[in-house]
Amino acid sequence: MKILNVFYSFKQGGVERLGIAIANQLANYRDVESDVCIISKEYSEELLSEFLKTVKVFKLESKRKLRKLQYVRQLIRIIKENEIDVVHVHQGNLMPFFLLIKTACPEVTFYFTVHDTYIFSSDLNEMDRKIANLICKRIIAISDGVVKDIRSCGVKKEKVKRIYNGINFDKFKMVERKDRKEPFKIINVARFYPQKKGQDVLIKATAILKERGYRIKTIFAGDEPQGVNGEMNRMKELAKAIGVLDNVVFLGNIQDVNKELEQADIFCIPSNYEGFGISAVEAMATGLPCVASNIAGLNEVVDDSRVGKLFEVGNEIDLANKLEEVITHIDQYNSSVISSYARKRFSIQNMCEILLEVYGKRENETRTTD
Numbered sequence: 001m002k003i004l005n006v007f008y009s010f011k012q013g014g015v016e017r018l019g020i021a022i023a024n025q026l027a028n029y030r031d032v033e034s035d036v037c038i039i040s041k042e043y044s045e046e047l048l049s050e051f052l053k054t055v056k057v058f059k060l061e062s063k064r065k066l067r068k069l070q071y072v073r074q075l076i077r078i079i080k081e082n083e084i085d086v087v088h089v090h091q092g093n094l095m096p097f098f099l100l101i102k103t104a105c106p107e108v109t110f111y112f113t114v115h116d117t118y119i120f121s122s123d124l125n126e127m128d129r130k131i132a133n134l135i136c137k138r139i140i141a142i143s144d145g146v147v148k149d150i151r152s153c154g155v156k157k158e159k160v161k162r163i164y165n166g167i168n169f170d171k172f173k174m175v176e177r178k179d180r181k182e183p184f185k186i187i188n189v190a191r192f193y194p195q196k197k198g199q200d201v202l203i204k205a206t207a208i209l210k211e212r213g214y215r216i217k218t219i220f221a222g223d224e225p226q227g228v229n230g231e232m233n234r235m236k237e238l239a240k241a242i243g244v245l246d247n248v249v250f251l252g253n254i255q256d257v258n259k260e261l262e263q264a265d266i267f268c269i270p271s272n273y274e275g276f277g278i279s280a281v282e283a284m285a286t287g288l289p290c291v292a293s294n295i296a297g298l299n300e301v302v303d304d305s306r307v308g309k310l311f312e313v314g315n316e317i318d319l320a321n322k323l324e325e326v327i328t329h330i331d332q333y334n335s336s337v338i339s340s341y342a343r344k345r346f347s348i349q350n351m352c353e354i355l356l357e358v359y360g361k362r363e364n365e366t367r368t369t370d
Helices: 014-026 067-081 095-104 119-123 126-135 144-151 199-211 231-241 257-263 278-285 316-328 335-345 348-359
Strands: 002-007 033-038 057-059 086-089 109-114 136-141 160-162 184-189 216-221 248-252 266-269 290-293 308-311
Touching: 002 014, 002 067, 014 033, 014 278, 014 348, 067 095, 086 095, 095 126, 109 144, 109 348, 119 144, 126 136, 136 144, 144 160, 184 199, 184 257, 184 278, 199 216, 199 231, 199 316, 216 257, 231 248, 257 278, 266 278, 266 316, 278 290, 278 335, 290 316, 308 316
Parallel strands: 002 033, 002 086, 033 057, 086 109, 109 136, 136 160, 184 216, 184 266, 216 248, 266 290, 290 308
Antiparallel strands: none
16 A cells, blocks of 8 residues: 655644654554655654655645646646556645545545544535545544534535544653752643644733742743744743733744753643643653643643643633642642553554554554564
8 A cells, every 4th residue: 555645845843743643653564664754844854854765755836827727736746657546635725626626536535634623614615525535545534523513514424534643752861850859840842833722811810920939940842833923031021010021931943942841840732622632641651740721632632641731722711720739739730640541542653553443544454573
């Protein structure tokens, strides 16, 4: 089986990290070729270097005249020359583009993963939704919350398959956190976009905890997404205005996220909406307890009192209360239990085995290792 995962762009983000993990894991299976195609010039060479050498990465060439038609022709050629069986689409706003390709390559099976809540119902227009429903054998949702969003648009139940995201746990070290010392380190790893990721709520909660006498250091790892400017400066001004600028650290985009996770005491993800919460899984892999918004997607990851707590979305007082509860009972959170819980539910191996079943490739025919 030859699989081609198609992305429009490939820069820093959860979808991109997931794409690398999927392609590399599938490359470990017998009789499976796992390749990647990037349509635009918006990609990071550093990220592309993380693919295994056995994963072919195709980058479409941009030409001024009839650019979209040139993209179509190039992708059709890639599919035919490489005898691709499965095209897995990871961005849905180019569905007319993929309709042309499906028409030219009717023997290829299409799948489409919806990577966030409200993408299907809000970001895609009615035509995109109809085309996705028409050409894709299955529409894959990364959480039950995303399933609900897709189904709200009239897509039949049997058309939608929920597959939780997975990570490569070999890349994360479980750390036993003993003899914790103040200040307590709370870390948030996410694109710096408060309208979605809720960094402002965490800054306000930090101020509340400071007023209650706690010594807190809140660390933000992640840069502003493309097209968003000034949000980090705005949050610095907020922190200064409410008296916690010395308690908040803005790291921006960093290479060694694992190091920061290993040195933290609590992971916090205060998103206003979220399709899943891959960063929470990565934090749990290191044994960190998580405090997360009680929203669809995240409440499917942090769904056990042993791994953390949920707070009312957008409510900084409730967030401060939940963080305080974790801080005052920090020794009750067992790093090994948290890490094991995440590993059982969200491994990239399990995810890819389910994907192969959905594609129609039997696991016992393809798996090369236990």
